Amino acid sequence: xxxxxxxxxxVGIIQGLIVTMKHILRIGNRPTVTVxxxxxxxxxxxxxxxxxxxxxxxxxxxxxxxxxxxxGTIQIVKYKTRWYPQVNIGMCMFCGLCVxxxxxxxxxxxxxxxTADYTRESLVYGPDRLLFKKEVKQ
Amino acid sequence: xxxxxxxxxxxxxxxxxxxEPVNNTFxxxxxxxxxxxxxxxxxxxxxxxxxxxxxxxLTWMERKVVAMVQARYGPxxxxxxxLLQPVMDGVKLIGKEDIIPAKAxxxxxxxxxxxxxxxxxxxxxPLPFGESxxxxxxxxxxxxxxxxxxxxxxxxxxxxxxxxxxxSLMGAMxxxxxxxxxxxxxxxxxxxxxxxxxxxxxxxxxxxQNGTWFGFIPKWFIFLQPLGFVLFLIASIAEMGRIPFDFxxxxxxxxxxxxxxxSGMKFAMFFLAEYAHLFSVSAIxxxxxxxxWSFPYISLLPAxxxxxxxxxxxxxxxxxxIFFAMWxxxxxxxxxxxxxxxxxxxxxxxxALLNLLVTGFLLTVGVxx
Numbered sequence: 156x157x158x159x160x161x162x163x164x165x166v167g168i169i170q171g172l173i174v175t176m177k178h179i180l181r182i183g184n185r186p187t188v189t190v191x192x193x194x195x196x197x198x199x200x201x202x203x204x205x206x207x208x209x210x211x212x213x214x215x216x217x218x219x220x221x222x223x224x225x226x227g228t229i230q231i232v233k234y235k236t237r238w239y240p241q242v243n244i245g246m247c248m249f250c251g252l253c254v255x256x257x258x259x260x261x262x263x264x265x266x267x268x269x270t271a272d273y274t275r276e277s278l279v280y281g282p283d284r285l286l287f288k289k290e291v292k293q
Numbered sequence: 294x295x296x297x298x299x300x301x302x303x304x305x306x307x308x309x310x311x312x313e314p315v316n317n318t319f320x321x322x323x324x325x326x327x328x329x330x331x332x333x334x335x336x337x338x339x340x341x342x343x344x345x346x347x348x349x350x351l352t353w354m355e356r357k358v359v360a361m362v363q364a365r366y367g368p369x370x371x372x373x374x375x376l377l378q379p380v381m382d383g384v385k386l387i388g389k390e391d392i393i394p395a396k397a398x399x400x401x402x403x404x405x406x407x408x409x410x411x412x413x414x415x416x417x418x419p420l421p422f423g424e425s426x427x428x429x430x431x432x433x434x435x436x437x438x439x440x441x442x443x444x445x446x447x448x449x450x451x452x453x454x455x456x457x458x459x460x461s462l463m464g465a466m467x468x469x470x471x472x473x474x475x476x477x478x479x480x481x482x483x484x485x486x487x488x489x490x491x492x493x494x495x496x497x498x499x500x501x502q503n504g505t506w507f508g509f510i511p512k513w514f515i516f517l518q519p520l521g522f523v524l525f526l527i528a529s530i531a532e533m534g535r536i537p538f539d540f541x542x543x544x545x546x547x548x549x550x551x552x553x554x555x556s557g558m559k560f561a562m563f564f565l566a567e568y569a570h571l572f573s574v575s576a577i578x579x580x581x582x583x584x585x586w587s588f589p590y591i592s593l594l595p596a597x598x599x600x601x602x603x604x605x606x607x608x609x610x611x612x613x614x615i616f617f618a619m620w621x622x623x624x625x626x627x628x629x630x631x632x633x634x635x636x637x638x639x640x641x642x643x644x645a646l647l648n649l650l651v652t653g654f655l656l657t658v659g660v661x662x
Contacts, residue, residue, distance in 0.1 A: 172620065187365060
């Protein structure tokens with residue numbers, strides 16, 4: 156009985172209804188927070204650790220990244236007469252140690268997070284998919 | 294005007310000039326009743342299609358309203374603004390495997406979804422969709438509505454019991470407890486309306502709300518029965534099993550309640566029934582308290598337009614109540630089971646009885662005429 160004597164006006168419920176009605180009518184600054192994902196993408200932060208990328212000219216194939224990888228993800232393989240890292244992102248935990256230890260600053264991590272695939276084999280990213288050429292600024 | 298949709302169809306056929314020759318052909322064959330049966334079947338088909346389209350639209354509308362409240366988009370990809378989403382859902386559900394648990398009671402398990410769905414459609418029969426747009430104007434219409442809506446707890450209990458799963462059984466038990474405890478205030482606050490109209494027929498309840506006071510306030514029962522309206526609305530939302538009172542589902546506590554084990558089309562039947570319930574219960578609220586299809590000055594319109602306009606008025610009012618139910622769902626969290634039962638038994642039933650008492654007293658004294 157105390158419940159009804161205290162709450163018979165239903166102030167709390169009415170206040171809540173007003174809040175949700177403001178959302179429905181878009182009163183105040185209430186932008187839509189979700190995006191239409193496959194068509195629109197959210198901006199990732201600049202230090203987001205996504206898929207790896209290796210600078211083709213800077214990489215010397217020294218293998219320090221291979222040594223430092225905690226999961227043993229990286230292997231140095233031969234590609235077009237030179238040696239480059241190959242990353243198995245199925246095992247990678249995206250810690251970024253390979254980027255930190257690279258003496259030539261050749262390795263970096265891009266913001267690419269759409270790496271899902273159908274087979275485990277296709278998760279092994281060879282140099283053909285990792286390498287990029289730095290565009291020299293004029 | 295016409296008593297129901299049957300007479301309206303006969304009148305329309307007469308107006309085009311088809312009815313007489315067709316009727317004569319059937320008469321010469323000695324099977325006039327076949328024509329009657331055909332017309333009734335056409336009516337039922339129209340009602341069934343209307344009900345299914347409404348249900349599909351409601352599933353879309355529910356998601357859109359929830360999305361608006363939560364600052365999301367909701368369905369957007371299939372069709373313009375995601376309007377084809379219900380169709381895609383149907384395709385998906387038909388394609389799913391129909392699983393019956395190994396230790397479930399097979400027959401009861403299969404029967405339960407139909408037992409939920411058929412009463413939800415039967416409720417549509419005495420609903421007055423507009424002037425002369427009613428399948429059958431039952432003299433016990435209101436009683437019929439309350440009786441039919443009392444069938445669904447049995448089916449829910451069957452579903453929960455046959456699943457052979459403790460969460461399903463608990464959900465079913467809770468649903469039945471809730472339905473029983475909220476049907477009583479629902480019925481009592483509806484009786485107060487019957488005191489005003491002196492009839493259980495839904496058409497007479499609506500016609501009693503025709504006209505205005507002082508030329509602008511419509512004579513709806515919400516103004517005569519504000520407490521009854523609030524009680525009826527809360528009780529009917531509880532009957533629907535929507536969010537402040539959705540103990541039959543309660544995903545967080547009971548997985549999904551009584552339909553945990555259901556999949557594919559059987560699962561869809563439960564959801565269709567839920568949305569059919571949402572529409573029909575809102576329509577009952579509109580019929581009893583918000584004047585049904587009546588609207589001030591609707592009688593000034595040309596007579597040929599009245600069925601159409603009254604259908605529009607009825608649908609607008611019903612969708613307003615449905616929107617309120619969805620809006621409430623997005624705002625209020627679920628109450629506890631003991632709070633639910635104490636609200637039903639300790640607060641709503643006494644208040645409904647008080648409302649009935651005061652109404653009866655005022656009518657006897659002669660305040661309302």
